[in-house]
Amino acid sequence: MSQTQMQTTSMAATAAAPTLEVRDLQTHFFTRAGVVKAVDGVSFTVGRGKVLGLVGESGSGKTVTGFSILGLVDAPGRIVGGDILFHGQNLAKLKEEEMRQLRGNRIAMIFQDPMMTLNPVLRVDTQMIETVLAHTKVSKEEARQRARDTLGMVGIPSPDERLKSYPHQFSGGMRQRVAIAIALLHRPELIVADEPTTALDVTIQAQILAEVQKLCAETGTAMIWITHDLSVVAGLADDIAVMYAGRVVERGAVSEVLDQPLHPYTHGLIGSVPSRNKRGEKLRQIPGMTPSLLSLPPGCAFRTRCPRAQEDCARDPALSELMPGRLARCFHPHLAAQGSAVRGAAAEGNPA
Amino acid sequence: MAVYLLRRLLQSALVMLAMSVIVFIGVYAIGDPVEILISPDADQMERERAIKALGLDLPLWMQYLSFLGNALRGDLGRSFVFNEPALQLILQRMPATLELAFGAMFIALLIGLPLGLYAGLKPNSTGSKLVMAGSILGFSLPTFWVGLMLIMVFAVQLGWLPSTGRGPTVEVLGLRWSFLTWDGLRHLAMPALNLALFKISLVIRLTRAGVRETMLMDYVKFARAKGLSPARVTYVHVFKNILIPVVTVVGLELGSTIAFSVVTESVFAWPGMGKLIIDSINVLDRPVIVAYLMIIVLMFITINLLVDLAYSALDPRVRLENK
Numbered sequence: 001m002s003q004t005q006m007q008t009t010s011m012a013a014t015a016a017a018p019t020l021e022v023r024d025l026q027t028h029f030f031t032r033a034g035v036v037k038a039v040d041g042v043s044f045t046v047g048r049g050k051v052l053g054l055v056g057e058s059g060s061g062k063t064v065t066g067f068s069i070l071g072l073v074d075a076p077g078r079i080v081g082g083d084i085l086f087h088g089q090n091l092a093k094l095k096e097e098e099m100r101q102l103r104g105n106r107i108a109m110i111f112q113d114p115m116m117t118l119n120p121v122l123r124v125d126t127q128m129i130e131t132v133l134a135h136t137k138v139s140k141e142e143a144r145q146r147a148r149d150t151l152g153m154v155g156i157p158s159p160d161e162r163l164k165s166y167p168h169q170f171s172g173g174m175r176q177r178v179a180i181a182i183a184l185l186h187r188p189e190l191i192v193a194d195e196p197t198t199a200l201d202v203t204i205q206a207q208i209l210a211e212v213q214k215l216c217a218e219t220g221t222a223m224i225w226i227t228h229d230l231s232v233v234a235g236l237a238d239d240i241a242v243m244y245a246g247r248v249v250e251r252g253a254v255s256e257v258l259d260q261p262l263h264p265y266t267h268g269l270i271g272s273v274p275s276r277n278k279r280g281e282k283l284r285q286i287p288g289m290t291p292s293l294l295s296l297p298p299g300c301a302f303r304t305r306c307p308r309a310q311e312d313c314a315r316d317p318a319l320s321e322l323m324p325g326r327l328a329r330c331f332h333p334h335l336a337a338q339g340s341a342v343r344g345a346a347a348e349g350n351p352a
Numbered sequence: 353m354a355v356y357l358l359r360r361l362l363q364s365a366l367v368m369l370a371m372s373v374i375v376f377i378g379v380y381a382i383g384d385p386v387e388i389l390i391s392p393d394a395d396q397m398e399r400e401r402a403i404k405a406l407g408l409d410l411p412l413w414m415q416y417l418s419f420l421g422n423a424l425r426g427d428l429g430r431s432f433v434f435n436e437p438a439l440q441l442i443l444q445r446m447p448a449t450l451e452l453a454f455g456a457m458f459i460a461l462l463i464g465l466p467l468g469l470y471a472g473l474k475p476n477s478t479g480s481k482l483v484m485a486g487s488i489l490g491f492s493l494p495t496f497w498v499g500l501m502l503i504m505v506f507a508v509q510l511g512w513l514p515s516t517g518r519g520p521t522v523e524v525l526g527l528r529w530s531f532l533t534w535d536g537l538r539h540l541a542m543p544a545l546n547l548a549l550f551k552i553s554l555v556i557r558l559t560r561a562g563v564r565e566t567m568l569m570d571y572v573k574f575a576r577a578k579g580l581s582p583a584r585v586t587y588v589h590v591f592k593n594i595l596i597p598v599v600t601v602v603g604l605e606l607g608s609t610i611a612f613s614v615v616t617e618s619v620f621a622w623p624g625m626g627k628l629i630i631d632s633i634n635v636l637d638r639p640v641i642v643a644y645l646m647i648i649v650l651m652f653i654t655i656n657l658l659v660d661l662a663y664s665a666l667d668p669r670v671r672l673e674n675k
Contacts, residue, residue, distance in 0.1 A: 070577055104579030111577075116570035121592045121667055130588075131578040166668040182578060 017088065018045040019190050019222035020069070025082035025092075027061075027068045036293045038064040038077065040246040043319065046190070046222040046239075051213070053237030053254060054226045055269070057290050061246040062226045063112075066192040068092075069224070070109050071099040086190065105135040108183035112195040114176035118167035124178055125163040131185050150181045155211060173204035180212070187219055194226045209236055230273050234258055242266045245291060245301035248319060252326040262322055262333040264306045300330070308332040360660075364653045371649045372423070375642055376416050385636040389432055406432065419642070428646065429639030433632070438643035442625055448518055449617070449624035451531050453609040455544030457602060460551035465598070467552075468559025473586065475564060483556060490553030499546045499619035506542060514539050516621040543620040547613055551605055558601055562594030569593075596666050603659035611648045 027039040039061040046052045056062050067073050069084055071091060084091040086107065091099065103109075111117040119127060128147035129140060138146075144163070151159035154177045167175055176196060183191055193212070197205040213236060216223050225237055233240055233254060240257045242250040242265065250263040261267040268286035288305035291297065300317050303309040312331050319329045390402050403409050407418065419429065428439045471480035507515035519539035521528035530536030566572060567590060575589045576582075614626035621627075625644065632640040664670045 072573060072576060100579050100581065102579070103577055109574075109577040111570055111574055113570060117574040119571040119575065119589050119593070120669060121596075122589070123668075127575075130580060130584065134579045134581065134584070168669045179574070 018047045019050075019087065020224075021045045021083075021085040022065075022069070023083040023085065025065065025068055025084060026080045027064050027073055027077060028080050029077040031076055034294050037246050037296070038293060039068060041319075042082070042241075042243065042246070042248050044239075044241045044248060044251060046224060048189075048222055049216060049220040050239065051216060051223045051225055051237045053233030053240040054224055054243060055228065055230060055233055055240060056243035057228060059290055059293070060243040062228075062243055063194050065243070066109065066194050066224065066226055069190075069192055070103055070107060071096070072103075072109075101135065104131055104183075104188075105186045106188050107190045107192070108186070108188040110176075110179055110183050110191065110193040110196040113199045114172050114179055114196075115199070117179050118175055120167055122166075123163070124165055124167065124170075128163070128178075128182055128185065131182055135186055146185065147181075150185050151178070153215075154178075154181045154184065155207075156181070173200050173208070176200060176204075176208060180208070184215065184219075188221060190222045190224070191216075192224045192226070195228070196225075197232065198227070198229070205232075212236075230258070230269060242269065245296060246293060247301065247329060248327075249302065249330070250326075250328040251319070256326060260334070262326060262328040262335065263302075263330045264308050264332070264334065265302050266328075267334055268305075360657055364657070367653060368646070368649060372420065372642075372646060373416070375645045375649075376419060377412070379638050379641050380412055380415075382636070385432060385638055388636050423646070428643035431632075431637050431640050433635055433637045433640075438637075438639040439647075441640060442628065442644055442647055445623060445625045445628050447529055448622060449610055449613060449626060451529060451540065452543055452547060452613055452616070452622060452624060453606060455531065455540050456547035456551060456609055456613075457606055459544055459548040460555050461602065463548075464552045464555025465559055468556040469563055469586070469591075471556065472560040472563025472567070475560075480560075484560070487553035487556045490549045490556075493549070495546060495550070495615045496619055498549055499543070499616055502542050502546055503619070513542050515542075518623055543616050543622050546619070547609060547616045551602070551609070554605065555598060555602065558598050559594055562597055563590060566590045566593045592666065596663065599662050599666060600659055603655055603662065607648075607652045607655045610651060 022045070023043050025039055025042040026037070029036040029038055042061070042065050044052060044054075054062050054065065064073065064077070068079055069086075069091065071094065073079060079092050082092065086102070091102070094102075118124070125144060125147060128150070129143040132138065132143035132146050133140070136143075148159045148163060151162060156162055156174060156177055162170075162174075167178070170178065176199075180196070196212075197208055200208065209232065212223070215221065225233065227233060237254045240250075240252065240254045241248045242257070242263065244265050250257060250261065250266045252262075257266060258270060261270055265286070268284070271284040272286060274283055286305055291301060291304065297304055298316075299314040300306070300309070303313040306313070310332060315331075317329045317331050319327050321327050322330075322333055322335065386399065386403055386406075386408065389406075390399055394402075400409075407415060410418070422429065426439070427437065430436065431438050431441055434441055467483050471483045474480050503515045506513045514535075517539060519530050519536040520533050521530045521536060522532040523529075524532065531540055572585060572589055575585045580589075610625075612626070613622075613624065614630055616622065617624045617626040618630065629641065629644050631637075632644070
């Protein structure tokens, strides 16, 4: 009881400040072939109880951004610039031991492939109890109790028996629930979820999405949902940040960005998603391929594939507020689509 | 589990039977022991009497059947040379070889696991490069030469350890063991280390490869994302996974160490089974050779079974049940 009270008071104090603010994050990998700027200027904020959808193609730096927040970037990579402010505390400057105390405790992460995230030779109870004991001084019995309750919370039937099982005795969806339960053990203030439903089938995906949304709303946990699936983001997230070649190219409220994308890349992404309203039409695709991070063109990284690119795109566009609450990194955004008639068309799912 | 064990035992019996045929025919094919055993100036009568006494006048299949019949009663024949039951002869020497082999395995794990772990966790450090280079030496230096060098340095030059023999023994469970006395341990140290050298290298390389592979797995990163201490990640999450291949290989190596410690036993004059079998082959003491090979086959079968059981204990995905 007293713990909940403490939580409410501390949260009231920080209600105005965002849970996480990432400012111009740069994570580079120093390989033999050269410096790979996997994340090169990423900024966003996530508020309490909010879900941020971090969207982009494979290799756009979404996952590395997630690992950077948790301080899990391995050599040859390291954070070379920017701030990761978690309740005002800069995680990028934290010592490893201080970071360890935050990980799994106040900041948790859920991974993509549930078949790979649980250690195959350790029982589920071992893997859950060790997480409890890593951050709180309780008896093993209390830790087990907590593990059992959390398993029940994420919808695993007969958690007492399931605790004694090994990961291979669970299905993929169940394993992801266990991973989510592990992430929730300490009621974290921030969860980084790296494509947690990509490896699951659609029904399980829907169930897990609904539950995660409910949990976030109930506990006030902020969430970064990394995905390449725009339909998941549309249903789940409050805000969206679109990444391309290690940078955020567009940011804003999810409904506005999806209705009326400003950046040509976002535009292309939305155009390439099949939808009921576009039945029979040919899906538009973005020409070309994601450029190698080793040899990015100077200026806007998207200009080689961009239909609106002009000569000034050889300069670097900054992420700037083009409309109230809407940021994009582009010299030639789709601002023409501002007219009310076009807005109507966009609402019907035909943004053009 | 019971069904599994029963099936394994049945399989083992078949393997033993097949091996007994191969061994018996194989040994029969090499030379005539009579030429070696009977003095050259014995006359025809004596020769024939000896041949009859040894049962060598019967056709091969009859010799085999009588061997098989006796073997089932626990009698693997009498040594031509020592005129003692072959089985008893071998079992007398067995403790010496066993303690040598287990000593070697113990040293191999004691040195190999930590070094392999270190080399796997810090693959680019100078220390781990030295360890890997050293392991190449362990693989490639011939055992007999290293044995002689050990004797030169530690027994002759420094005088720290005795050069040969087994030292005093203590009788436990009716068998004579030397590792229970201090002097016995001193005698055991050098031959065990010599025999362990190859296995240390093997364990180092296995462990290092396992660590490097496991460190890249998602579950290790997830374990770190849970906020576990680096020690817990290494010694629980990584270590338990790399033990699986190490146990398998070390188990099988144990069999070959016991069976083929011949060179080390010869260099250090260690009175074990290896020395016995070499002597027996030299004088074509058939019953001893056959009995020795049969015991080795039995031992390999047993070790394989134990390795499988250990494997299933370590890896929950492998369960020895027949559904």
